[in-house]
Amino acid sequence: MEISSLFKKEVVSDGGKLMAKQRRFAYTSLTPILLYMGLFTLFPILFAVVMGFFSYSPIRDGTGFLDLGGANPFVGIKNYIELFTGTGKPAEVFRLAVKNTFLFTALVLPLNLVITLPLAVILESVGERFKTLFRAIYFLPTISSSVAVVIIWEYMYAPGWGLLSLMFKAIGLVPPKSWLSDPSMVYFGIPLAMICVVVAHVWQDFGYNLVIFVAALQSIPRTLREAARVDGANVWQEFWLVVVPLLRRTVLLTSVLTVISSLQVFVIFQLLSRGGPQNQTQTMVLSIYENAFRFANNLGLASAMSMILFIIILILTVTQFRILRTEWEY
Amino acid sequence: MNTEKQRKNPFWLLGKSGAYAVLLLGLVATLLPFFYILVSSLKTNAELRQTPPDFFSKEPSLQNYTTILSDERIPIERNVMNSVIVSLSRVAITLFTSSFAGYIFAKYHFKGKNLAFGVILIQIMIPFQVVMIPNYLLIVRFGLIDSLWALIIPSMVDAYGIFMMKQFIESMPGELMDAARIDGASEFGIYSRIILPQMGPPLASLGIFTFMATWNDYLWPLIVLTTPEKRTIPLLLVWFQTQHTSNQGLILAASILTLLPIFLVYIFLQRWIVDQATQSAFK
Numbered sequence: 001m002e003i004s005s006l007f008k009k010e011v012v013s014d015g016g017k018l019m020a021k022q023r024r025f026a027y028t029s030l031t032p033i034l035l036y037m038g039l040f041t042l043f044p045i046l047f048a049v050v051m052g053f054f055s056y057s058p059i060r061d062g063t064g065f066l067d068l069g070g071a072n073p074f075v076g077i078k079n080y081i082e083l084f085t086g087t088g089k090p091a092e093v094f095r096l097a098v099k100n101t102f103l104f105t106a107l108v109l110p111l112n113l114v115i116t117l118p119l120a121v122i123l124e125s126v127g128e129r130f131k132t133l134f135r136a137i138y139f140l141p142t143i144s145s146s147v148a149v150v151i152i153w154e155y156m157y158a159p160g161w162g163l164l165s166l167m168f169k170a171i172g173l174v175p176p177k178s179w180l181s182d183p184s185m186v187y188f189g190i191p192l193a194m195i196c197v198v199v200a201h202v203w204q205d206f207g208y209n210l211v212i213f214v215a216a217l218q219s220i221p222r223t224l225r226e227a228a229r230v231d232g233a234n235v236w237q238e239f240w241l242v243v244v245p246l247l248r249r250t251v252l253l254t255s256v257l258t259v260i261s262s263l264q265v266f267v268i269f270q271l272l273s274r275g276g277p278q279n280q281t282q283t284m285v286l287s288i289y290e291n292a293f294r295f296a297n298n299l300g301l302a303s304a305m306s307m308i309l310f311i312i313i314l315i316l317t318v319t320q321f322r323i324l325r326t327e328w329e330y
Numbered sequence: 331m332n333t334e335k336q337r338k339n340p341f342w343l344l345g346k347s348g349a350y351a352v353l354l355l356g357l358v359a360t361l362l363p364f365f366y367i368l369v370s371s372l373k374t375n376a377e378l379r380q381t382p383p384d385f386f387s388k389e390p391s392l393q394n395y396t397t398i399l400s401d402e403r404i405p406i407e408r409n410v411m412n413s414v415i416v417s418l419s420r421v422a423i424t425l426f427t428s429s430f431a432g433y434i435f436a437k438y439h440f441k442g443k444n445l446a447f448g449v450i451l452i453q454i455m456i457p458f459q460v461v462m463i464p465n466y467l468l469i470v471r472f473g474l475i476d477s478l479w480a481l482i483i484p485s486m487v488d489a490y491g492i493f494m495m496k497q498f499i500e501s502m503p504g505e506l507m508d509a510a511r512i513d514g515a516s517e518f519g520i521y522s523r524i525i526l527p528q529m530g531p532p533l534a535s536l537g538i539f540t541f542m543a544t545w546n547d548y549l550w551p552l553i554v555l556t557t558p559e560k561r562t563i564p565l566l567l568v569w570f571q572t573q574h575t576s577n578q579g580l581i582l583a584a585s586i587l588t589l590l591p592i593f594l595v596y597i598f599l600q601r602w603i604v605d606q607a608t609q610s611a612f613k
Contacts (some may be wrong), residue, residue: 011468016451018511022439022440022517023440025518026438029430030431030433033427034449034450034486036486037450037452037453037487038449039467039468040465041408041456042449043464044460044461044463044464044468045452045456045461045464047464047467048460048461048464051463058470066467070337075600118352119353122352123353126349126350132601135604136596136600137360138357138360139600139603140358140360140596143542143546144546144589144592145545145547145548145567145588146546146564147588148585148587148588151584152364152366152367153568154571155582156363156367160381160459161378161379166383186537203359204544207607208607212608215608246430247476267548267549271568271571280461282602283516289459289549289553292462292463292466293466293553293555299463307460310456310457310460313457314455
């Protein structure tokens, strides 16, 4: 859409004192904003790249620029070699974390779509007043503080008195003794703790995609659907042959956004499952945080980890922009 | 919309009631967890530990809430104030920088405009986890660690905000601006007196969204704040979660207290929030 304007040629109007005055105003106004972006966005990116090649800890006094050098020596790609092949504990946990992060994302995306797509279609079909009410309520978890969401689900998953245990008992099933802390509970290769985190996250997050899909459905011109009806299509055909093709771009775009955000989920992993049991819910973001700020103060290694996450997300972002740039008119 | 023939069709009726059944199921799944901790926060500690528990308390009381609000060891007023100060500051600053930069990008022609806009958009593509470590070091160097400034200063410019405001201002006609220029208005005067007054709706959306994001922000405050007096609400809640593991009632009441202000804002401003969420996906 508008991103594409970046690639268009800028028309520069010339001549006239008035124009010169306006240009001067534009430059003086934007300079502080761009300097600010330089300091808090561009510099941090470059510094993160550089730090990935150093053994860096803020508690050591380095010698060179920003303590790079001296006690914080340049180590080349050693951090990356360690992360990919090393036997140190952080590296081994990180490789597990990469796997878990992908597993989490691979579970969240289909579960999210399976809930939001049909729900959006149904929601779009009911009366205006109901639509607004339901949509508002479905959106409630997304505006909730993630910490509160963790507390809610910690209580839902509580062994014995938790609501989920009670519901299991009510329908005659034996609830697991522990939902979040028994590493031996694994279903189809997926640890129970991971399933619990996925459910809690999708509960918190599904409102976003839902409102996006409802908006996309509403933007499909009525005339197209009516034309299909006139041509003799039934409700089912109208949905699959008219609505679904028109929705494809939105679903694709929303899926990429969902994947990008799933890769970066933090709070629920840090506070609900705490990365456990036995690192079964350890994720990349949790590893970055723990290595940088919690146990190790190893900012070099943590930066190298963040670069790996960055490259994955960059590829996805480029994909997203390419989808956005494709022309789409009804 | 629906014809008489459709209405009499039993399948149509079945489909219609099926639709409402699914919507209701979703409603229960969304609200039940909230409702369960709400009713549980009214229980006594003994009731909370009872297995199997009753869904509703036999003698509901606000004991847990009064305990939290009257506990002098918890600087709860300070923590609420911290969240309010940081959220409102960030809303004010973001609204100004977004609308002002958006105005420049929408209404002025100058060399390097696309490059400058591209530089700002980089912020959208960078995961927070990449810049968080260098930004932490910057904050340490500026001597801002463990102060509320650390929450405000690194997020004064919002690329999303600039993008959205630019879109909106581009659609505004230029005639008023030209007329104001002829009347001798300064370029900044055009922004503050012609453009800004017309920007109520998009500014409201961006403002509410910024407020909620800041109010719920957790990871960055966790990194840069250390003393209890400096904590924002989510950090206080985590402290509760780790401190009162034996007293579930207090944790539940604390989370209800955290959710309440945001829900109240939401009830009144629901439409803006949902609209903003929809737009932000289609930058």
